[in-house]
Each structure stands twice: as structure tokens, then as C-alpha cells.
Amino acid sequence: MMAKKRLLFDALIMDSFWVCFVVWLCMTAIPVIGQSLAQATVEPGMEQAVKWRWAPEPSNPAAWGLSLEMQPEPSSMANSTHGVAGKASVSAPNPQGPPEKTLEYVVQKGDSLSLIGRRHGVTVAQIKEFNRMKRDIIVIDQKLRIPSIADIQAMAPVPKPAPKPKVAQKPETKAESVKTKEVAAETKSRLKRPLPSAASSVARVVLMQAYLDRKGFSAGPIDGTDGPLYDAALRSYEAAYxxxxxxxxxxxxxxxxxMGGAYAEYQLRREDFRWIAPEPPKISATRKSGNSASPEPGITLEQLTAASFLPYRNVWEFVAERYHCSESFLRRINPGLKSSVTVGALFFVPNVHPFEIENALAEPLQPAADPATPVTATIVSNSRLEIRRSGKLVANLPVAVARPGLRGRGTWKILDAIPRPQMVSPGDPVMPASVPQVLPPGPNNPVGFIWINLxxxxxxxxxxxxxxxxxxxxxxxRQESIGGFRMTNWNIAFAVRLLPAGTPLTWQ
Structure with missing residues (x-):
């Protein structure tokens, strides 16, 4: 009898424990999980701001870009050297890339290959390869040759094969296989270096994506994979031409x-750092790649509004946007480059007309209206912007709504364009801020670098x-944000030069 009572007592205790656990889970863990999932659907830093009213305002053109005055010159050691026979200065400030000329360096006490590489803007691997070293061991008074930009290009290391993207693709026919090999061979013939396998294996798709992009029939960021957006862009172009x-x-x-092949090469320049954050991401750490699992966490509205300019978070993001591709794809076709790259780094890139942010805002942004060749625009299913001139389709570009439920009807009108917009808000409508919230201009402003009024x-x-x-x-x-109807920065730069003020905009 006592044993039965003890078992009953233990059961009641366990039941009470599980009831308490479930109550705790509902009150704490589940809301946290729900909050995390909700945040994944909103652009990082804009979780609360998407509920506020924002308006675009012109910014000061003088504040467009970062200053290069604090950046050391890539050839800062050149003045103290004289070609191969010259001695590289130990006390010179660290450069942003390789020297312009080949240097000779004498190893000093306390040196290491990593320290020598940092002083001269080159990597340990580049020093070892240029000096035919198999180990990292160096000795005092040993003479090392420091490779120049030209030397690094001439070394042309064969990159390690990169894993193929885990995207289901249709098997190639025999004809497509032949075409893939021909595209890869033609591309290699015009490049200075051999293509990594990750690039050559998808050269046929990249060639077509780059061609459609050049013609204004974009399928979104180039990533070497076909899919619904790619098929839709291709069908649209074939119907138009x-x-x-x-x-x-x-x-x-x-x-x-x-076109001359699927790929081109781009060498990073010092002036490019006018658009790139000079240190690890504090302003904008949003991943640009659509192939990544999720955006990087940690960005807050306070960080965004505290800045005076919202640059690219790193070199990879800058080059990816310049050449209209996803950041993950750019990394995949450049396996020989480290995550941290400097001036002189040579990238394989899709062979598109580059988005040159330094020239993209040259006036006039919009063309003058010509009654002889009227322009019309249509947004189809809230997903594509079609632009026609005299009834002929001349562009078909991806569009996405910034907020769920936003949709137009009937006929609207294209008005003027605002370059370098900054976004201004009174803040929370329930408790407006005493000072307006301002998101500064820059390529990483949530509305990009151009706003077209409607x-x-x-x-x-x-x-x-x-x-x-x-x-x-x-x-x-996938992610909610502020604004209205958004496009990639390179596509809005293309579209604005086709749309005169007064262009009718219809909805389908």
C-alpha cells in the first residue's frame, strides 16, 4: 500500500514538473524562437523601422563616398627603392596592395613571412611562390624578393577545384555539353589565367546570363544556375528578338x-576603397548573396543612422555588385583569393557591362521625352518591370515589393529621379522622435542609390x-524593408536612363 502511494506521489511530482516546463517554454523559449524567425523576414536593422513612415530626400553630393586621405598608398615604399636592386624600407607604412616594382628585402631579427607580407601588401603564399620556398622558415640576412603586381599576375597560380553549387540542374544534352566546352575554351583564350573548375563548369549558363543582363533582360544576380527567373528572362528575350x-x-x-566569353577579369584599385568600409562591418553587414543560408546578424538601426555614408561592407560585396553577381558565386569562382583582399587583387567576374558606382550618377539621369518614340512601362505580377519604346520591349527587369500587400492598379506615372537619396522618418508614430531619424546615402542604404518618384x-x-x-x-x-518597389542597384541604374519623367506606368 505504501509503495502504491509512493508511486502515485512520484507521478504527481513528474506531472507538475512537465506542466511547469511547458508553461516556461510557452512564456520564454517559443516567443524567442518566433522572434528570430520573424527577424529573418526583415532586412537587418530595419525590424522596427519598417512600421514607420519614411520619405526620400536629396543628400549632399559632397558626402557621397568615403575619403581616401587616410588610406596608405599601395606604392608607399616605391620612393625608397630602385627596382630589384633596391632595398625595401622596414619602417614604411603598410600598403594596401603589392608594390609597383619588384623589391628585394633582407630579413631582420623578429621578422616572419606574415609580417613581411603585411609590410609590402602581399600574402605569405605569394612570397613563398615567388621565392620558390617550400617552408615558412626564414633566417636573419636572408634575401627575399617581394613580387610586384605584374609579378603576381604572371605567376598565374592554378586554383584548387571548388565544389560545385548544390543546386539541382537539368542534365546537359550532348549538344549542350559541346557548347559548354566551347564556351569555356573561348573564355580561357582571352584571359591571362586558367579558369577555376567552378567557373568553367558553368560557363555556358554564365555566358547566357551575362548576355541577357547586357541586353536589359536580367534574371537577377548571376550565379551560374538556371531556374524559373533565368527561363523567364530567356523566353522574354527570345520573344522580343x-x-x-x-x-x-x-x-x-x-x-x-x-561577347568574347563568359568571364572577364577585374583588378582591385585603390580608388575602389572610396566605396568600401575600411574595417570589419559596423555599418552594413547584410549578405548580398542569395545563395547564403541567412544574413549576418547584429546590425541595428542606431548603427545605420549614426553613419554619414553607408558603403559596401567589404571588397567582395563591392565586386559582386559591380559585376551583377551573387557574392557567394564570386567567392566560388575565385578560390585562390583570401577573404581579405587588397589593392591589386585580380578577380574572375561575369562578362557584363559593369555597374560603375563612381560614374553611375552622371547627369542627366533620365532622358528627355521624345513624342516620336514614346516610352511606356509596366509592372507585371509585382515581379517584373517591362519597358517599351514605340511598343517594342527593350528591357525586362526583376522587381520586388518592399512591404507585403503593396500593389498598384490602373495607370501611374514616372516622375523625377532622386540620386543619392537619404531616407528620413519622424520615428515611431506613437512616440515620434524629437529629432528625425535619417538613413544616410550609400549603396547600402535600404533603398539603394537612386529613388524614382511615382x-x-x-x-x-x-x-x-x-x-x-x-x-x-x-x-x-524574401525580406521586408522600407520603400516601395525595389530593384538591384545595377538594374535601377539601367532603367532610370530609359524612363523619361512623365512615362506612364501600368500594372498587370
Whole structure:
């Protein structure tokens, strides 16, 4: 009898424990999990700000970009050297890239290859390869040659094979396989270095993506994979320009042959750092790649509004946007480059017309209206912007809404464009801030670097939502943010020069 009572008592205790545990889970753990999932659907830093009213305002053109005055010159040691026979200065400030000329360095007490590499803007691997060293061991008074930019390019290391993207693709036909090899061979013939396998294996798809991008029929960030967006862009172009991509079986269409290959090369310049954050991400750490699992955490609205300019978070993001590709794809086709790269680094990039942020805002942004060749625009299913000139489709570009439920009807109108917009808000409508919240201009402003005002019907009053760029091209279809109808920065830069003020905008 006592044993039964003891068992009953133990059961009651366990039941009480589980009831308490479930109550704790509902009150603490589940809300935290729910909050994390909710944050994943909003652009980092904008979790509360998406509920506020924001308006674009022109910013000061003088504040566009970062100062290069504090950046050391990449050839800061050149003045104290004389070619190969010269001695590299030990006390010179660390440069941002390799020297312009080959240098000779005499190892001093306390030196290591990493310290020598930092002093001269080169990597340990580059020093070892240039000096044919198998080990990292150095001795005092040993003479090392420091490779110049030209030396590094001439070494042309064969990159290690990179893993293929884990994206299901249709198996190639025999004709497509032949075409892939031809594209890769043609691309290699015009490059200074051999292509990594991760680049050559998808050269056929990248060539077509780059071609469509050049023609204004973008499928979004180039990533070497086909899919619904790629197929839609290709069908749209073939319908607009029938026969241009026709070819004999296994042959590359002439239009694509004239491009000169799927890839080009880009060498990082010192002036590029005018647009790149000079230190680890404190201003904008949003991943640009749509292939990554999730954006990097930690960005707050306070950090965004405290800045005077919102630059690219790193070199990879800058080069990826310049050449219209996802950041993860850029890293995959450049396996020989470290995560931290400096001036002189040579990238394989898609062969597109680059988005040159330093020249993208040259006036006039919008063309003058020409009654002889009227321009019209249509947003289809809230996902594509179609632009026609005299009824002929000349561009078909991806669009995504910044906020759920945002949609137009009937006929709107394209108004003026605001370059370098800063976004201003009174803050929380329940408790407005005494000082307006300001998101400064820059490529990582949530609305990008151009805002095009829109109006309904014949009204000339701009709406609170416009057509604009984005800081998250790989996530603009997945994450909520401020603004209205967003496009990648390179696509809005292309579209604005096709859309005169007064262009009718219809919805389908």
C-alpha cells in the first residue's frame, strides 16, 4: 500500500514538473524562437523601422563616398627603392596592395613571412611562390624578393577545384555539353589565367546570363544556375528578338560569340576603397548573396543612422555588385583569393557591362521625352518591370515589393529621379522622435542609390513609395524593408536612363 502511494506521489511530482516546463517554454523559449524567425523576414536593422513612415530626400553630393586621405598608398615604399636592386624600407607604412616594382628585402631579427607580407601588401603564399620556398622558415640576412603586381599576375597560380553549387540542374544534352566546352575554351583564350573548375563548369549558363543582363533582360544576380527567373528572362528575350539566339546544334550563337566569353577579369584599385568600409562591418553587414543560408546578424538601426555614408561592407560585396553577381558565386569562382583582399587583387567576374558606382550618377539621369518614340512601362505580377519604346520591349527587369500587400492598379506615372537619396522618418508614430531619424546615402542604404518618384494618374504629387534600388539584392524577394518597389542597384541604374519623367506606368 505504501509503495502504491509512493508511486502515485512520484507521478504527481513528474506531472507538475512537465506542466511547469511547458508553461516556461510557452512564456520564454517559443516567443524567442518566433522572434528570430520573424527577424529573418526583415532586412537587418530595419525590424522596427519598417512600421514607420519614411520619405526620400536629396543628400549632399559632397558626402557621397568615403575619403581616401587616410588610406596608405599601395606604392608607399616605391620612393625608397630602385627596382630589384633596391632595398625595401622596414619602417614604411603598410600598403594596401603589392608594390609597383619588384623589391628585394633582407630579413631582420623578429621578422616572419606574415609580417613581411603585411609590410609590402602581399600574402605569405605569394612570397613563398615567388621565392620558390617550400617552408615558412626564414633566417636573419636572408634575401627575399617581394613580387610586384605584374609579378603576381604572371605567376598565374592554378586554383584548387571548388565544389560545385548544390543546386539541382537539368542534365546537359550532348549538344549542350559541346557548347559548354566551347564556351569555356573561348573564355580561357582571352584571359591571362586558367579558369577555376567552378567557373568553367558553368560557363555556358554564365555566358547566357551575362548576355541577357547586357541586353536589359536580367534574371537577377548571376550565379551560374538556371531556374524559373533565368527561363523567364530567356523566353522574354527570345520573344522580343526572335532568331537572335538561334544556332546550329552544338554551336554558340553568333550574338554570344561576339561577347568574347563568359568571364572577364577585374583588378582591385585603390580608388575602389572610396566605396568600401575600411574595417570589419559596423555599418552594413547584410549578405548580398542569395545563395547564403541567412544574413549576418547584429546590425541595428542606431548603427545605420549614426553613419554619414553607408558603403559596401567589404571588397567582395563591392565586386559582386559591380559585376551583377551573387557574392557567394564570386567567392566560388575565385578560390585562390583570401577573404581579405587588397589593392591589386585580380578577380574572375561575369562578362557584363559593369555597374560603375563612381560614374553611375552622371547627369542627366533620365532622358528627355521624345513624342516620336514614346516610352511606356509596366509592372507585371509585382515581379517584373517591362519597358517599351514605340511598343517594342527593350528591357525586362526583376522587381520586388518592399512591404507585403503593396500593389498598384490602373495607370501611374514616372516622375523625377532622386540620386543619392537619404531616407528620413519622424520615428515611431506613437512616440515620434524629437529629432528625425535619417538613413544616410550609400549603396547600402535600404533603398539603394537612386529613388524614382511615382504618382497616380494625372496627379503630380509623389507617392510615399517609389521605384528604387536595394542593399540586399539576393534577399529582396524574401525580406521586408522600407520603400516601395525595389530593384538591384545595377538594374535601377539601367532603367532610370530609359524612363523619361512623365512615362506612364501600368500594372498587370
Amino acid at each position: 526572335p532568331g537572335e539566339l538561334r544556332s546550329e546544334m552544338g554551336q554558340i550563337p553568333e550574338a554570344l560569340q561576339n 504618382a497616380k494618374g494625372s496627379d503630380a504629387t509623389p507617392l510615399p513609395y517609389g521605384l528604387h534600388g536595394t542593399s540586399i539584392p539576393g534577399y529582396m524577394r
